[in-house]
Amino acid sequence: MSEAMMTQVRTAASVPLESARWGWRDLLTLCKPRVVVVMLVCALVGMALARPVLPSLAVVVFGLAGIGLAAGGAAAFNHVVDRRLDAMMLRTSRRPLAARRMPSAVALAWATLLSVAGIGLLAWQVNALTAWLTLGSLIGYALVYTAFLKHATPQNIVIGGVAGAAPPLLGWTAVTGQVGPEPLLLVLIIFAWTPPHFWALALHKREEYARAGVPMLPVTHGEAFTRLQVWLYGWLTVAVTLMPFAIGMSGVVYLVGMAALNARFMYWNWKVWRGQDPRAPLAAFWFSIRYILGVFGVLLLDHYAMAWSLWG
Numbered sequence: 001m002s003e004a005m006m007t008q009v010r011t012a013a014s015v016p017l018e019s020a021r022w023g024w025r026d027l028l029t030l031c032k033p034r035v036v037v038v039m040l041v042c043a044l045v046g047m048a049l050a051r052p053v054l055p056s057l058a059v060v061v062f063g064l065a066g067i068g069l070a071a072g073g074a075a076a077f078n079h080v081v082d083r084r085l086d087a088m089m090l091r092t093s094r095r096p097l098a099a100r101r102m103p104s105a106v107a108l109a110w111a112t113l114l115s116v117a118g119i120g121l122l123a124w125q126v127n128a129l130t131a132w133l134t135l136g137s138l139i140g141y142a143l144v145y146t147a148f149l150k151h152a153t154p155q156n157i158v159i160g161g162v163a164g165a166a167p168p169l170l171g172w173t174a175v176t177g178q179v180g181p182e183p184l185l186l187v188l189i190i191f192a193w194t195p196p197h198f199w200a201l202a203l204h205k206r207e208e209y210a211r212a213g214v215p216m217l218p219v220t221h222g223e224a225f226t227r228l229q230v231w232l233y234g235w236l237t238v239a240v241t242l243m244p245f246a247i248g249m250s251g252v253v254y255l256v257g258m259a260a261l262n263a264r265f266m267y268w269n270w271k272v273w274r275g276q277d278p279r280a281p282l283a284a285f286w287f288s289i290r291y292i293l294g295v296f297g298v299l300l301l302d303h304y305a306m307a308w309s310l311w312g
Contacts, residue, residue: 022102030079031072039167043067045296046171055175062125063174069118070134076111077142088212130173137166154220157198165190192240195233197288199226203281227273234269238262250302257298265291
């Protein structure tokens with residue numbers, strides 16, 4: 001990292017709290033809205049796949065609202081717990097707490113309000129199972145992963161990935177009120193995808209994680225080992241994404257779509273594994289986001305193509 005970049009991080013960490021004011025944009029930033037949008041898309045896919053026909057509008061609206069509020073609350077808790085770490089890393093140094101624009105007490109109150117509102121809405125308007133599963137995911141991400149696993153083991157992403165993989169299961173249970181093998185398979189897809197997705201970013205940000213003392217895999221085991229893990233977990237993801245077709249959950253449309261998506265996904269993982277292009281890890285990270293959205297998009301397309309053929 002250049003001296004100018006280091007100065008920017010140190011300055012962000014040392015700004016007096018009284019010198020800056022927080023506003024509604026900072027409250028929104030605490031919720032990590034882009035991450036929440038991806039989670040809601042996955043939850044919506046779970047809702048749509050749970051029935052041959054479209055789920056009721058009320059379940060969709062209240063379900064997504066509750067899941068979104070709880071996800072925003074979990075993200076805000078993450079900001080509170082990681083505020084000192086965020087101040088040490090360039091990409092997060094301008095966050096409201098890291099830059100000391102907002103008191104921690106305000107962020108903690110905001111996180112609590114969102115979490116209680118989201119889980120309460122799910123329990124009131126959706127069903128108790130979805131509320132309890134959402135609460136478990138919130139605790140798993142905000143406390144188990146952020147407060148403990150992230151700083152305890154280089155396998156933090158693998159173990160903590162269960163909480164981040166929950167949205168399609170939550171969407172499914174919001175519609176059906178029960179857990180089955182299909183939504184668990186959707187969870188498994190995200191679980192397998194998370195390590196190559198995040199370790200690609202960790203490779204790009206290795207120096208920052210090392211400086212902050214976070215035991216990410218590239219810091220503890222080196223870049224070559226991490227690149228190999230991205231390649232191997234990429235193949236695991238490919239295998240898992242073929243399982244919906246193998247168990248009859250999806251059809252040929254899904255199989256063809258996944259062939260194209262997996263080819264591109266493994267191309268970028270191969271570039272990361274080779275280690276010859278310094279831009280590959282970040283490019284692989286950004287493509288992996290489009291990839292997981294594409295997986296669920298193809299699942300939806302196949303689902304309704306099959307439904308239409310039956311209705312026809």
